[in-house]
Every structure is written in C-alpha cells, then in structure tokens.
Amino acid sequence: MPVKTKVVCRGCRTSTSNASGYCDACRDQAGTKRRTKKGDPFYWSPQWLRFRDWYRKKSPLCEECKADGKLVPMDVVDHIVELKDGGAPLSEDNVQSLCSHCHSKKTARAKREREGLCESPPTSPAQPFGSQNLPLAKLGRGGIEKGGSHEQG
Structure with missing residues (x-):
C-alpha cells in the first residue's frame, strides 16, 4: 500500500497526511468557518451552485488572462456587476470566469469605485500627471536635456 506524503497543516503548521492540507482538528474548524462565513446567502443556494458549476464547465479559463x-x-x-450594485444574479451575460489574481484586482477596483475613491480610470504611464500638459525632460546622449533644443558644443 502506498505511503501518503506528509505535509504541513495549513492551519496549525503540524504534520498531516490529509489531502485537504489540514490536520483533523483544523479541517473540522475550517469547515465550520466556511459554513458560517458571513455573506450573501444567495451564494449557498442550490440555484447559484448549479448555475456556477454549469458556467465553470462552459468557460474553464480565466477570461481576463485569455x-x-x-x-x-x-x-x-464572478458577477461582472456585483449583486450589491444591482447585477443580475443568474444571468449568463453578468458572469465571467476569473482566476484568483484577476478576481482580486476586479473586486478591489469595484470596492474603490463604490467608495468613491476611483472616479476615473487610472492614467496611462505615458501621462503620469493626468490631463496636465507638463514639459517633459528629454534624454539625449549627454544626459537629460531640458526644453526642445539640444545644444552641441
């Protein structure tokens, strides 16, 4: 019979061979925490779980990365327009598949917009000062050159 590889418990950092990555005590606690997590009960509804599984099979890759x-x-x-912002809960047009990284970025951006901290899209690196037309220094062979003419001597 094959021997299970020991791993460090993701909860208490002791050694375990459980596939979940948690020792028996922490696995029970993790399951309890997950079930009692505050949030919209809609996400535990059978309708959402069926819809989510169907969409996951339909679109198995992160749409942003793709x-x-x-x-x-x-x-x-992920709901494109979050439910708390009035998004349709079970509409195929209001969901997208995202990896954890893209989902975190999108959620943080939506939170900033909701709190009024981000009223317009960020400026591009080419225009770091927004719409201001500030003179930019030019880099020539001799270093930084101010203004539009390059003096050669």
Missing part, C-alpha cells in the same frame, strides 16, 4: 493571450485555469465565477 484576452491577454494567456491560458490560465479559472477559479471563480
């Missing part, structure tokens, strides 16, 4: 030419497995079926 648009950038990367093939990354999805982790989350």
Whole structure:
C-alpha cells in the first residue's frame, strides 16, 4: 500500500497526511468557518451552485488572462456587476470566469469605485500627471536635456 506524503497543516503548521492540507482538528474548524462565513446567502443556494458549476464547465479559463493571450485555469465565477450594485444574479451575460489574481484586482477596483475613491480610470504611464500638459525632460546622449533644443558644443 502506498505511503501518503506528509505535509504541513495549513492551519496549525503540524504534520498531516490529509489531502485537504489540514490536520483533523483544523479541517473540522475550517469547515465550520466556511459554513458560517458571513455573506450573501444567495451564494449557498442550490440555484447559484448549479448555475456556477454549469458556467465553470462552459468557460474553464480565466477570461481576463485569455484576452491577454494567456491560458490560465479559472477559479471563480464572478458577477461582472456585483449583486450589491444591482447585477443580475443568474444571468449568463453578468458572469465571467476569473482566476484568483484577476478576481482580486476586479473586486478591489469595484470596492474603490463604490467608495468613491476611483472616479476615473487610472492614467496611462505615458501621462503620469493626468490631463496636465507638463514639459517633459528629454534624454539625449549627454544626459537629460531640458526644453526642445539640444545644444552641441
């Protein structure tokens, strides 16, 4: 019979061979925490769980990464317009598959927008000062050059 590899428990850092990554005590606690997590009860409803599983099979790659030419497995079926912002809960047009990284970025951006901290899209690196037209220094062979003319001597 094969021997199970020991790993460090993700909860208390002791040694365990459970596939979950938790020792028996921490696994029971982790399950309790998850079931009692505060949040919208909609996400535990049979309708959402069926819809989520169906969409996960339909779109198994992160849609943001895929648009950038990367093939990354999805982790989350995300509401494009969050439910608390009035998004449709079971509409295929209001969900997308995202990896954890893209989902975290999107959620943080939505939270900033909701709190009024981000009223417009961030400026591009080419225009770090927004719409101000500030003179930019030019880099020539001799170093930084101010203004538009390059004096040679």
